[in-house]
Amino acid sequence: MIDGLPNVVINRTMAYLAEISRANPSCFVFLIDQSGSMQDPFGSVTGTKTKAMGVADAINRLLQNLVIKCTKSEGIRDYYHVAVVGYGGKGVKPAFGGALENKTLIPVSEIGNNPYRLEERRKKTEDSSGAVVEQTIRFPVWFEPVAYGGTPMNSALQQATSIVVKWLAEHPHCFPPIVINISDGESTDGDPFQSAYDLMTLSSTDGDVLLFNVHISSSNHQPIEYPDNEAVLPDQHAKLLFTMSSPLPDYMRKMVGNEGIDISYNTRGFVFNADLVSVIRFLDIGTRPSNMR
Amino acid sequence: MKVRTKTFWLPKRGNATEEYEDAAWPLDSVDCETDTFRCAVADGATEASFSRRWAQLLVKGFDDETEIAKLAEEWSSEIKGMELPWYAQEKAESGAFSTFSGLILKDGGTTGGSYSAKLLGDSCIFHMRGETLLESMPLTSYECFNNSPALLCSNLSNHADVEAMFSSKEGTWGNGDRFLLVTDAIAAWTFKRQLEHGDGFKKLLEIDSQEVLDKLCHDAREEHDEQGRPNMRNDDVTLLIVEVFS
Secondary structure, three states, X not given: OOOOOOOOOOOOOOOOOOOEOOOOOEEEEEEEEEOHHHHOEOOOOOOOOEHHHHHHHHHHHHHHHXXXXXXXXXXXXXXXXXXXXXXXXXXXXXXXXXXXXOOOOEEHHHHHHOOOEEEEEEEEEEOOOOOEEEEEEXXXXXXXXXXXXXXXXXXXXXXXXXXXXXXXXXXXXOOOOEEEEEEOOOOOOOOOHHHHHHHHOOXXXXXXXXXXXXXXOOOOOOOEEOOOOHHHOOOHHHHHHHHOOOEOOHHHHHHHHHOOOOOOOOOEOEEEEEOHHHHHHHHHHHHOOOOEO | OEEEEEEEEEOOOOOXXXXXXXXXXXXXXXXXXXXXXXXXXXXXXXXOOOHHHHHHHHHHHHHHOOOHHXXXXXXXXXXXXXXXXXXXXXXXXXXXXXXXXXXXXXXXXXXXXXXXXXXXXXXXXXXXXXXXXXXXXXXXXXXXXXXXXXXXXXXXXXXXXXXXXXXXXXEEEOOOOEEEEEOHHHHHHHHHHHHHHOOHHHHHHOOOOHHHHHHHHHHHHHOEOOOOOEOOXXXXXXXXXXXXXX
Protein backbone atom coordinates (compact mmCIF):
# COMPACT_ATOMS: atom_id res chain seq x y z
CA MET A 1 0.00 0.00 0.00
CA ILE A 2 1.40 3.42 -0.91
CA ASP A 3 1.32 5.93 1.94
CA GLY A 4 -1.64 8.24 1.72
CA LEU A 5 -3.64 6.14 -0.75
CA PRO A 6 -6.86 4.60 0.51
CA ASN A 7 -7.17 0.87 0.03
CA VAL A 8 -9.65 -0.15 -2.65
CA VAL A 9 -12.64 -1.89 -1.15
CA ILE A 10 -13.15 -5.12 -3.03
CA ASN A 11 -16.43 -6.93 -2.98
CA ARG A 12 -15.45 -10.57 -3.23
CA THR A 13 -18.93 -11.91 -2.57
CA MET A 14 -20.05 -10.96 -6.07
CA ALA A 15 -19.65 -13.68 -8.54
CA TYR A 16 -19.19 -12.46 -12.13
CA LEU A 17 -21.72 -15.05 -13.22
CA ALA A 18 -24.16 -12.94 -15.24
CA GLU A 19 -25.01 -14.31 -18.62
CA ILE A 20 -23.78 -12.22 -21.54
CA SER A 21 -26.55 -12.21 -24.13
CA ARG A 22 -28.18 -9.86 -26.59
CA ALA A 23 -30.81 -9.11 -23.95
CA ASN A 24 -28.15 -8.55 -21.29
CA PRO A 25 -25.00 -7.37 -23.08
CA SER A 26 -21.77 -6.24 -21.45
CA CYS A 27 -19.23 -3.62 -22.44
CA PHE A 28 -15.52 -3.07 -22.88
CA VAL A 29 -13.78 0.28 -22.68
CA PHE A 30 -10.19 0.51 -23.93
CA LEU A 31 -8.17 3.57 -22.94
CA ILE A 32 -5.17 3.99 -25.23
CA ASP A 33 -2.22 6.25 -24.47
CA GLN A 34 -1.46 8.30 -27.59
CA SER A 35 1.24 10.50 -26.06
CA GLY A 36 4.50 11.42 -27.85
CA SER A 37 6.55 8.69 -26.17
CA MET A 38 4.38 6.05 -27.89
CA GLN A 39 6.52 6.84 -30.95
CA ASP A 40 9.45 4.99 -29.36
CA PRO A 41 10.15 1.42 -30.41
CA PHE A 42 8.34 -1.40 -28.64
CA GLY A 43 10.44 -3.36 -26.17
CA SER A 44 13.78 -2.81 -27.84
CA VAL A 45 15.56 0.19 -29.37
CA THR A 46 16.42 -1.98 -32.37
CA GLY A 47 12.78 -2.79 -33.09
CA THR A 48 11.08 -1.26 -36.13
CA LYS A 49 7.57 -1.16 -34.74
CA THR A 50 6.70 1.79 -32.51
CA LYS A 51 4.66 1.25 -29.35
CA ALA A 52 1.78 3.15 -31.00
CA MET A 53 1.90 0.80 -34.01
CA GLY A 54 2.13 -2.31 -31.84
CA VAL A 55 -0.82 -1.24 -29.70
CA ALA A 56 -2.88 -0.31 -32.79
CA ASP A 57 -2.23 -3.76 -34.27
CA ALA A 58 -3.13 -5.42 -30.96
CA ILE A 59 -6.37 -3.44 -30.63
CA ASN A 60 -7.37 -4.07 -34.25
CA ARG A 61 -6.70 -7.79 -33.81
CA LEU A 62 -8.67 -7.77 -30.57
CA LEU A 63 -11.64 -6.05 -32.25
CA GLN A 64 -11.45 -8.56 -35.11
CA ASN A 65 -11.47 -11.47 -32.64
CA LEU A 66 -14.32 -9.94 -30.68
CA VAL A 67 -16.40 -9.50 -33.84
CA ILE A 68 -15.69 -13.10 -34.86
CA LYS A 69 -16.53 -14.41 -31.38
CA CYS A 70 -19.91 -12.69 -31.62
CA THR A 71 -20.56 -13.92 -35.18
CA LYS A 72 -23.21 -16.56 -35.68
CA SER A 73 -24.76 -18.03 -38.80
CA GLU A 74 -27.19 -15.14 -39.18
CA GLY A 75 -24.69 -12.31 -38.49
CA ILE A 76 -23.05 -10.58 -35.52
CA ARG A 77 -24.84 -10.75 -32.20
CA ASP A 78 -24.52 -7.70 -29.96
CA TYR A 79 -23.18 -9.44 -26.89
CA TYR A 80 -20.89 -6.45 -26.30
CA HIS A 81 -20.66 -2.73 -26.83
CA VAL A 82 -17.13 -1.40 -27.17
CA ALA A 83 -15.46 1.99 -26.70
CA VAL A 84 -11.89 2.77 -27.75
CA VAL A 85 -10.80 6.09 -26.26
CA GLY A 86 -7.45 7.68 -27.11
CA TYR A 87 -5.66 10.11 -24.82
CA GLY A 88 -2.70 12.30 -25.76
CA GLY A 89 -1.81 15.75 -27.06
CA LYS A 90 -5.20 16.13 -28.71
CA GLY A 91 -7.03 15.46 -25.46
CA VAL A 92 -9.32 12.53 -24.69
CA LYS A 93 -11.59 11.35 -27.48
CA PRO A 94 -13.03 8.33 -29.29
CA ALA A 95 -10.32 6.71 -31.37
CA PHE A 96 -12.24 4.87 -34.08
CA GLY A 97 -11.77 6.03 -37.66
CA GLY A 98 -14.03 6.10 -40.73
CA ALA A 99 -17.79 5.70 -40.32
CA LEU A 100 -17.37 5.21 -36.55
CA GLU A 101 -15.42 8.43 -36.00
CA ASN A 102 -16.50 10.35 -32.87
CA LYS A 103 -18.75 7.50 -31.71
CA THR A 104 -18.10 6.36 -28.15
CA LEU A 105 -19.76 3.10 -27.16
CA ILE A 106 -20.59 1.03 -30.22
CA PRO A 107 -22.43 -2.31 -30.59
CA VAL A 108 -20.06 -4.99 -31.86
CA SER A 109 -22.21 -5.57 -34.99
CA GLU A 110 -21.70 -1.94 -36.03
CA ILE A 111 -17.96 -2.34 -35.47
CA GLY A 112 -17.86 -5.52 -37.59
CA ASN A 113 -19.73 -3.92 -40.43
CA ASN A 114 -17.71 -0.69 -40.46
CA PRO A 115 -13.97 -1.23 -40.44
CA TYR A 116 -12.10 1.87 -41.55
CA ARG A 117 -10.41 -0.28 -44.19
CA LEU A 118 -9.72 -3.94 -44.92
CA GLU A 119 -6.00 -4.59 -45.43
CA GLU A 120 -4.71 -7.69 -47.12
CA ARG A 121 -1.93 -9.47 -45.26
CA ARG A 122 -0.06 -12.70 -45.97
CA LYS A 123 -0.42 -15.60 -43.55
CA LYS A 124 1.19 -19.04 -43.54
CA THR A 125 -1.19 -21.93 -42.87
CA GLU A 126 -1.27 -25.68 -43.36
CA ASP A 127 -3.46 -27.19 -46.05
CA SER A 128 -5.35 -30.47 -45.60
CA SER A 129 -2.26 -32.49 -46.54
CA GLY A 130 -0.17 -30.69 -43.93
CA ALA A 131 1.87 -28.66 -46.44
CA VAL A 132 2.62 -25.03 -45.52
CA VAL A 133 0.89 -22.63 -47.90
CA GLU A 134 0.78 -18.84 -47.95
CA GLN A 135 -2.67 -17.38 -47.84
CA THR A 136 -3.95 -13.83 -48.23
CA ILE A 137 -6.12 -12.83 -45.29
CA ARG A 138 -8.09 -9.70 -44.71
CA PHE A 139 -7.02 -7.60 -41.72
CA PRO A 140 -9.69 -5.08 -40.74
CA VAL A 141 -8.47 -1.76 -39.36
CA TRP A 142 -10.56 0.47 -37.11
CA PHE A 143 -7.88 2.23 -35.16
CA GLU A 144 -4.72 4.00 -36.40
CA PRO A 145 -1.51 4.60 -34.43
CA VAL A 146 -1.17 8.13 -33.00
CA ALA A 147 1.70 9.48 -30.84
CA TYR A 148 1.68 13.13 -29.80
CA GLY A 149 1.84 15.32 -26.67
CA GLY A 150 1.21 14.49 -23.00
CA THR A 151 -0.54 11.69 -21.10
CA PRO A 152 -3.91 12.89 -19.73
CA MET A 153 -4.64 9.55 -18.02
CA ASN A 154 -6.67 11.17 -15.26
CA SER A 155 -9.14 12.70 -17.75
CA ALA A 156 -9.25 9.42 -19.69
CA LEU A 157 -10.27 7.49 -16.55
CA GLN A 158 -12.92 10.13 -15.83
CA GLN A 159 -14.25 9.74 -19.37
CA ALA A 160 -14.36 5.96 -18.88
CA THR A 161 -16.29 6.52 -15.66
CA SER A 162 -18.92 8.62 -17.40
CA ILE A 163 -19.27 6.00 -20.18
CA VAL A 164 -19.63 3.19 -17.63
CA VAL A 165 -22.03 5.11 -15.34
CA LYS A 166 -24.39 5.64 -18.29
CA TRP A 167 -24.04 2.00 -19.35
CA LEU A 168 -24.79 0.68 -15.85
CA ALA A 169 -27.87 2.88 -15.56
CA GLU A 170 -29.19 1.20 -18.72
CA HIS A 171 -27.87 -2.30 -17.93
CA PRO A 172 -27.94 -2.70 -14.14
CA HIS A 173 -27.72 -6.52 -14.21
CA CYS A 174 -25.00 -6.87 -16.82
CA PHE A 175 -21.76 -8.81 -16.54
CA PRO A 176 -19.60 -5.99 -15.12
CA PRO A 177 -17.94 -3.70 -17.68
CA ILE A 178 -14.23 -4.25 -18.22
CA VAL A 179 -11.96 -1.22 -18.70
CA ILE A 180 -8.42 -1.79 -19.98
CA ASN A 181 -5.96 1.08 -19.81
CA ILE A 182 -2.82 0.78 -21.98
CA SER A 183 -0.11 3.33 -21.32
CA ASP A 184 3.66 3.74 -21.41
CA GLY A 185 4.00 6.57 -18.93
CA GLU A 186 2.86 8.56 -15.99
CA SER A 187 -0.21 10.77 -15.99
CA THR A 188 0.49 14.40 -16.92
CA ASP A 189 -2.86 15.76 -15.76
CA GLY A 190 -2.77 14.88 -12.09
CA ASP A 191 -2.79 11.84 -9.84
CA PRO A 192 -5.17 9.35 -11.46
CA PHE A 193 -5.78 7.24 -8.35
CA GLN A 194 -9.05 8.84 -7.25
CA SER A 195 -10.44 8.64 -10.80
CA ALA A 196 -9.47 4.97 -10.99
CA TYR A 197 -10.99 4.34 -7.56
CA ASP A 198 -14.26 6.00 -8.62
CA LEU A 199 -14.35 3.73 -11.67
CA MET A 200 -13.42 0.49 -9.87
CA THR A 201 -16.05 0.95 -7.21
CA LEU A 202 -18.92 1.22 -9.69
CA SER A 203 -20.86 -2.01 -9.95
CA SER A 204 -23.71 -3.91 -11.55
CA THR A 205 -25.70 -6.42 -9.53
CA ASP A 206 -23.18 -9.02 -10.73
CA GLY A 207 -20.00 -7.39 -9.47
CA ASP A 208 -17.68 -4.40 -9.46
CA VAL A 209 -16.39 -2.86 -12.67
CA LEU A 210 -13.02 -4.36 -13.59
CA LEU A 211 -10.19 -1.92 -14.31
CA PHE A 212 -7.02 -3.47 -15.70
CA ASN A 213 -3.76 -1.71 -16.53
CA VAL A 214 -1.09 -2.55 -19.06
CA HIS A 215 2.12 -0.57 -18.71
CA ILE A 216 4.17 -0.96 -21.87
CA SER A 217 7.86 -0.57 -22.05
CA SER A 218 10.61 0.76 -24.31
CA SER A 219 13.17 -1.22 -22.35
CA ASN A 220 14.14 -4.84 -22.50
CA HIS A 221 13.22 -5.49 -18.88
CA GLN A 222 11.31 -8.65 -18.19
CA PRO A 223 7.55 -7.96 -17.93
CA ILE A 224 5.98 -8.35 -14.48
CA GLU A 225 2.65 -10.00 -15.23
CA TYR A 226 -0.34 -10.29 -12.91
CA PRO A 227 1.44 -9.39 -9.63
CA ASP A 228 -0.28 -10.13 -6.34
CA ASN A 229 1.64 -7.70 -4.14
CA GLU A 230 3.44 -4.39 -4.44
CA ALA A 231 6.76 -5.69 -3.12
CA VAL A 232 7.71 -7.15 -6.52
CA LEU A 233 7.25 -3.78 -8.26
CA PRO A 234 10.25 -1.54 -8.91
CA ASP A 235 8.95 1.99 -8.35
CA GLN A 236 6.16 4.27 -7.15
CA HIS A 237 4.56 4.49 -10.60
CA ALA A 238 4.28 0.71 -10.85
CA LYS A 239 2.85 0.58 -7.33
CA LEU A 240 0.31 3.25 -8.18
CA LEU A 241 -0.85 1.28 -11.24
CA PHE A 242 -1.09 -1.85 -9.08
CA THR A 243 -3.44 -0.09 -6.67
CA MET A 244 -5.46 1.12 -9.67
CA SER A 245 -5.96 -2.46 -10.95
CA SER A 246 -8.80 -4.77 -9.97
CA PRO A 247 -8.19 -8.22 -8.49
CA LEU A 248 -9.00 -10.89 -11.07
CA PRO A 249 -12.34 -12.63 -10.70
CA ASP A 250 -12.25 -16.43 -10.28
CA TYR A 251 -12.78 -17.35 -13.92
CA MET A 252 -9.94 -15.06 -15.05
CA ARG A 253 -7.60 -16.32 -12.34
CA LYS A 254 -8.12 -19.80 -13.76
CA MET A 255 -7.32 -18.57 -17.31
CA VAL A 256 -4.13 -16.88 -16.09
CA GLY A 257 -3.17 -20.01 -14.14
CA ASN A 258 -3.70 -22.07 -17.29
CA GLU A 259 -1.11 -19.86 -19.01
CA GLY A 260 1.44 -21.14 -16.49
CA ILE A 261 1.53 -17.91 -14.46
CA ASP A 262 1.57 -18.14 -10.65
CA ILE A 263 -1.64 -16.76 -9.22
CA SER A 264 -3.09 -16.10 -5.80
CA TYR A 265 -6.30 -14.71 -4.40
CA ASN A 266 -4.76 -11.20 -4.63
CA THR A 267 -3.61 -11.41 -8.25
CA ARG A 268 -4.47 -8.19 -10.07
CA GLY A 269 -5.16 -7.39 -13.70
CA PHE A 270 -1.90 -5.56 -14.28
CA VAL A 271 1.22 -5.99 -16.39
CA PHE A 272 4.29 -3.81 -15.86
CA ASN A 273 6.96 -3.44 -18.58
CA ALA A 274 4.80 -5.35 -21.05
CA ASP A 275 6.23 -6.37 -24.39
CA LEU A 276 3.96 -6.87 -27.40
CA VAL A 277 3.45 -10.58 -26.63
CA SER A 278 2.28 -9.87 -23.10
CA VAL A 279 0.00 -7.02 -24.32
CA ILE A 280 -1.72 -9.42 -26.75
CA ARG A 281 -2.00 -12.16 -24.14
CA PHE A 282 -3.35 -9.70 -21.57
CA LEU A 283 -5.99 -8.41 -23.99
CA ASP A 284 -6.99 -11.96 -24.88
CA ILE A 285 -7.46 -13.02 -21.25
CA GLY A 286 -9.13 -9.76 -20.27
CA THR A 287 -11.73 -10.02 -23.02
CA ARG A 288 -12.38 -13.76 -23.12
CA PRO A 289 -16.06 -14.27 -22.33
CA SER A 290 -17.07 -16.34 -19.33
CA ASN A 291 -20.72 -16.98 -20.03
CA MET A 292 -21.84 -15.95 -23.51
CA ARG A 293 -25.26 -17.14 -24.64
CA MET B 1 -39.74 -55.08 -32.21
CA LYS B 2 -41.98 -52.09 -31.86
CA VAL B 3 -40.49 -48.61 -31.38
CA ARG B 4 -42.24 -45.42 -30.34
CA THR B 5 -40.44 -42.06 -30.14
CA LYS B 6 -41.25 -38.51 -29.17
CA THR B 7 -38.89 -35.56 -29.40
CA PHE B 8 -39.23 -32.32 -27.47
CA TRP B 9 -36.85 -29.38 -27.65
CA LEU B 10 -36.48 -25.70 -26.98
CA PRO B 11 -33.87 -23.01 -27.62
CA LYS B 12 -31.99 -20.97 -25.07
CA ARG B 13 -34.08 -18.45 -23.15
CA GLY B 14 -34.04 -15.22 -25.15
CA ASN B 15 -33.25 -16.95 -28.44
CA ALA B 16 -35.54 -17.47 -31.41
CA THR B 17 -36.67 -20.93 -32.47
CA GLU B 18 -34.46 -20.78 -35.56
CA GLU B 19 -31.46 -20.16 -33.30
CA TYR B 20 -31.80 -23.60 -31.69
CA GLU B 21 -28.50 -25.40 -32.41
CA ASP B 22 -29.13 -28.92 -31.12
CA ALA B 23 -30.40 -31.59 -33.49
CA ALA B 24 -32.32 -34.83 -33.07
CA TRP B 25 -33.20 -37.70 -35.36
CA PRO B 26 -36.06 -38.50 -35.63
CA LEU B 27 -37.52 -35.09 -34.88
CA ASP B 28 -41.09 -36.15 -35.58
CA SER B 29 -42.81 -38.86 -33.57
CA VAL B 30 -42.32 -42.41 -34.80
CA ASP B 31 -44.45 -45.49 -34.14
CA CYS B 32 -43.16 -48.46 -36.13
CA GLU B 33 -42.35 -52.17 -36.30
CA THR B 34 -38.73 -52.74 -37.31
CA ASP B 35 -35.69 -55.02 -36.92
CA THR B 36 -33.21 -52.19 -36.45
CA PHE B 37 -33.81 -48.64 -35.25
CA ARG B 38 -31.29 -45.77 -35.31
CA CYS B 39 -31.64 -42.43 -33.55
CA ALA B 40 -29.34 -39.65 -32.32
CA VAL B 41 -29.02 -36.25 -30.71
CA ALA B 42 -26.23 -33.69 -31.24
CA ASP B 43 -25.45 -30.36 -29.63
CA GLY B 44 -23.97 -27.78 -31.98
CA ALA B 45 -21.49 -25.52 -30.16
CA THR B 46 -22.69 -21.98 -29.52
CA GLU B 47 -19.18 -20.55 -29.92
CA ALA B 48 -19.00 -21.55 -33.59
CA SER B 49 -21.23 -20.61 -36.51
CA PHE B 50 -23.29 -22.97 -38.67
CA SER B 51 -23.12 -25.52 -35.83
CA ARG B 52 -26.83 -26.23 -36.13
CA ARG B 53 -26.32 -27.43 -39.67
CA TRP B 54 -23.37 -29.60 -38.63
CA ALA B 55 -25.40 -31.14 -35.81
CA GLN B 56 -28.30 -31.80 -38.21
CA LEU B 57 -25.99 -33.48 -40.72
CA LEU B 58 -24.50 -35.70 -38.01
CA VAL B 59 -27.82 -37.04 -36.70
CA LYS B 60 -29.34 -37.53 -40.15
CA GLY B 61 -26.08 -39.07 -41.41
CA PHE B 62 -26.12 -41.54 -38.52
CA ASP B 63 -29.56 -42.70 -39.59
CA ASP B 64 -28.49 -42.94 -43.27
CA GLU B 65 -25.15 -44.52 -42.32
CA THR B 66 -23.31 -41.83 -44.25
CA GLU B 67 -19.58 -41.53 -43.58
CA ILE B 68 -18.58 -38.57 -41.42
CA ALA B 69 -16.09 -37.44 -44.07
CA LYS B 70 -18.96 -37.09 -46.56
CA LEU B 71 -21.00 -35.11 -44.02
CA ALA B 72 -18.04 -32.77 -43.46
CA GLU B 73 -17.73 -32.25 -47.22
CA GLU B 74 -21.41 -31.48 -47.46
CA TRP B 75 -21.18 -28.92 -44.64
CA SER B 76 -18.17 -27.28 -46.25
CA SER B 77 -19.67 -27.08 -49.73
CA GLU B 78 -22.91 -25.58 -48.39
CA ILE B 79 -20.95 -22.84 -46.60
CA LYS B 80 -18.70 -22.16 -49.62
CA GLY B 81 -21.83 -21.63 -51.69
CA MET B 82 -22.93 -18.73 -49.51
CA GLU B 83 -21.97 -15.10 -49.97
CA LEU B 84 -20.67 -14.09 -46.55
CA PRO B 85 -19.16 -10.89 -45.08
CA TRP B 86 -15.51 -11.01 -43.92
CA TYR B 87 -16.29 -11.96 -40.32
CA ALA B 88 -18.68 -14.78 -41.24
CA GLN B 89 -16.16 -16.20 -43.73
CA GLU B 90 -13.43 -16.13 -41.13
CA LYS B 91 -15.63 -17.71 -38.47
CA ALA B 92 -16.76 -20.46 -40.83
CA GLU B 93 -13.14 -21.25 -41.73
CA SER B 94 -12.67 -22.49 -38.16
CA GLY B 95 -15.42 -25.03 -38.77
CA ALA B 96 -18.51 -25.95 -36.79
CA PHE B 97 -18.45 -28.13 -33.68
CA SER B 98 -20.87 -30.58 -32.14
CA THR B 99 -21.28 -33.33 -29.59
CA PHE B 100 -22.98 -36.57 -30.65
CA SER B 101 -24.87 -39.46 -29.09
CA GLY B 102 -26.30 -42.11 -31.38
CA LEU B 103 -28.20 -45.30 -30.47
CA ILE B 104 -28.89 -48.45 -32.51
CA LEU B 105 -31.57 -50.86 -31.25
CA LYS B 106 -31.74 -54.39 -32.63
CA ASP B 107 -34.56 -56.86 -32.33
CA GLY B 108 -33.66 -60.00 -30.37
CA GLY B 109 -36.91 -61.94 -30.33
CA THR B 110 -39.59 -62.21 -27.68
CA THR B 111 -37.51 -61.25 -24.65
CA GLY B 112 -35.93 -58.06 -25.91
CA GLY B 113 -32.86 -57.26 -27.94
CA SER B 114 -29.51 -55.51 -28.02
CA TYR B 115 -28.37 -51.94 -28.30
CA SER B 116 -25.16 -50.15 -29.19
CA ALA B 117 -24.33 -46.51 -28.60
CA LYS B 118 -21.80 -44.21 -30.27
CA LEU B 119 -20.87 -41.28 -28.06
CA LEU B 120 -18.82 -38.09 -28.16
CA GLY B 121 -19.02 -35.22 -25.70
CA ASP B 122 -21.63 -34.55 -23.05
CA SER B 123 -24.92 -35.40 -24.76
CA CYS B 124 -26.19 -38.41 -22.83
CA ILE B 125 -28.25 -41.55 -23.21
CA PHE B 126 -30.16 -42.85 -20.17
CA HIS B 127 -31.41 -46.44 -20.33
CA MET B 128 -34.45 -46.72 -18.03
CA ARG B 129 -36.49 -49.69 -16.88
CA GLY B 130 -39.58 -48.31 -15.19
CA GLU B 131 -38.17 -45.49 -13.06
CA THR B 132 -34.84 -47.23 -12.57
CA LEU B 133 -31.72 -46.02 -14.34
CA LEU B 134 -29.93 -49.06 -15.76
CA GLU B 135 -27.20 -47.26 -17.64
CA SER B 136 -26.05 -43.71 -18.20
CA MET B 137 -23.64 -43.00 -21.03
CA PRO B 138 -21.15 -41.50 -21.59
CA LEU B 139 -21.40 -39.36 -18.41
CA THR B 140 -22.50 -40.83 -15.12
CA SER B 141 -22.80 -37.95 -12.64
CA TYR B 142 -23.35 -34.21 -12.29
CA GLU B 143 -19.65 -33.66 -11.57
CA CYS B 144 -18.75 -34.99 -15.04
CA PHE B 145 -20.16 -31.89 -16.78
CA ASN B 146 -17.93 -28.91 -17.53
CA ASN B 147 -17.70 -26.13 -20.09
CA SER B 148 -15.35 -27.94 -22.43
CA PRO B 149 -16.85 -31.21 -23.67
CA ALA B 150 -15.23 -33.15 -26.50
CA LEU B 151 -16.57 -31.83 -29.82
CA LEU B 152 -16.42 -33.09 -33.36
CA CYS B 153 -15.23 -30.37 -35.75
CA SER B 154 -16.48 -30.18 -39.33
CA ASN B 155 -12.84 -29.55 -40.31
CA LEU B 156 -11.85 -33.16 -39.84
CA SER B 157 -8.18 -32.28 -40.28
CA ASN B 158 -8.43 -30.91 -36.71
CA HIS B 159 -8.65 -34.50 -35.49
CA ALA B 160 -5.84 -37.02 -35.75
CA ASP B 161 -8.28 -39.96 -35.72
CA VAL B 162 -11.98 -39.16 -35.99
CA GLU B 163 -13.30 -42.61 -35.09
CA ALA B 164 -11.05 -42.79 -32.03
CA MET B 165 -12.85 -39.74 -30.62
CA PHE B 166 -16.05 -41.73 -30.11
CA SER B 167 -16.65 -44.11 -27.26
CA SER B 168 -19.11 -46.95 -27.58
CA LYS B 169 -21.32 -48.96 -25.30
CA GLU B 170 -23.28 -52.13 -25.89
CA GLY B 171 -26.00 -53.83 -23.90
CA THR B 172 -29.40 -55.43 -23.97
CA TRP B 173 -32.89 -54.02 -23.64
CA GLY B 174 -36.10 -55.58 -22.31
CA ASN B 175 -39.73 -55.18 -23.19
CA GLY B 176 -41.00 -51.67 -22.35
CA ASP B 177 -37.54 -50.16 -21.65
CA ARG B 178 -37.03 -46.51 -22.44
CA PHE B 179 -33.96 -44.75 -23.77
CA LEU B 180 -33.77 -41.01 -23.17
CA LEU B 181 -31.35 -39.14 -25.44
CA VAL B 182 -30.63 -35.72 -23.98
CA THR B 183 -28.29 -32.80 -24.56
CA ASP B 184 -26.11 -31.55 -21.73
CA ALA B 185 -28.21 -28.88 -19.99
CA ILE B 186 -31.11 -31.19 -19.19
CA ALA B 187 -28.79 -34.15 -18.59
CA ALA B 188 -26.84 -32.16 -15.99
CA TRP B 189 -30.09 -30.87 -14.44
CA THR B 190 -31.36 -34.48 -14.12
CA PHE B 191 -28.24 -35.62 -12.26
CA LYS B 192 -28.28 -32.52 -10.04
CA ARG B 193 -31.96 -32.98 -9.23
CA GLN B 194 -31.38 -36.67 -8.53
CA LEU B 195 -28.53 -35.79 -6.19
CA GLU B 196 -30.41 -33.11 -4.31
CA HIS B 197 -34.01 -34.37 -4.33
CA GLY B 198 -33.82 -37.99 -5.48
CA ASP B 199 -36.36 -37.49 -8.25
CA GLY B 200 -34.39 -36.24 -11.28
CA PHE B 201 -35.06 -39.26 -13.48
CA LYS B 202 -38.67 -39.49 -12.33
CA LYS B 203 -39.19 -35.85 -13.37
CA LEU B 204 -37.50 -36.50 -16.70
CA LEU B 205 -39.80 -39.47 -17.35
CA GLU B 206 -42.84 -37.34 -16.58
CA ILE B 207 -42.15 -35.15 -19.60
CA ASP B 208 -44.81 -36.23 -22.04
CA SER B 209 -45.49 -33.03 -23.95
CA GLN B 210 -43.72 -29.92 -25.20
CA GLU B 211 -45.60 -27.83 -22.62
CA VAL B 212 -44.27 -29.93 -19.72
CA LEU B 213 -40.69 -29.57 -20.99
CA ASP B 214 -41.14 -25.82 -21.50
CA LYS B 215 -42.37 -25.35 -17.94
CA LEU B 216 -39.72 -27.57 -16.39
CA CYS B 217 -36.92 -25.72 -18.22
CA HIS B 218 -38.40 -22.30 -17.52
CA ASP B 219 -38.59 -23.02 -13.78
CA ALA B 220 -35.20 -24.71 -13.56
CA ARG B 221 -33.47 -21.84 -15.39
CA GLU B 222 -35.02 -19.34 -12.97
CA GLU B 223 -34.21 -21.26 -9.76
CA HIS B 224 -30.72 -20.79 -8.33
CA ASP B 225 -28.64 -22.88 -5.97
CA GLU B 226 -26.72 -21.62 -2.95
CA GLN B 227 -23.76 -20.61 -5.13
CA GLY B 228 -26.06 -18.41 -7.22
CA ARG B 229 -25.93 -20.74 -10.22
CA PRO B 230 -29.14 -21.55 -12.09
CA ASN B 231 -30.37 -25.13 -11.57
CA MET B 232 -30.38 -25.54 -15.34
CA ARG B 233 -27.92 -23.72 -17.60
CA ASN B 234 -29.54 -21.48 -20.16
CA ASP B 235 -28.76 -23.69 -23.12
CA ASP B 236 -30.62 -25.41 -25.94
CA VAL B 237 -32.50 -28.43 -24.62
CA THR B 238 -33.34 -31.64 -26.46
CA LEU B 239 -35.11 -34.74 -25.16
CA LEU B 240 -35.65 -37.72 -27.45
CA ILE B 241 -37.70 -40.47 -25.78
CA VAL B 242 -37.50 -43.96 -27.30
CA GLU B 243 -39.79 -46.75 -26.04
CA VAL B 244 -39.07 -50.23 -27.27
CA PHE B 245 -41.25 -53.34 -27.08
CA SER B 246 -40.41 -56.92 -27.99
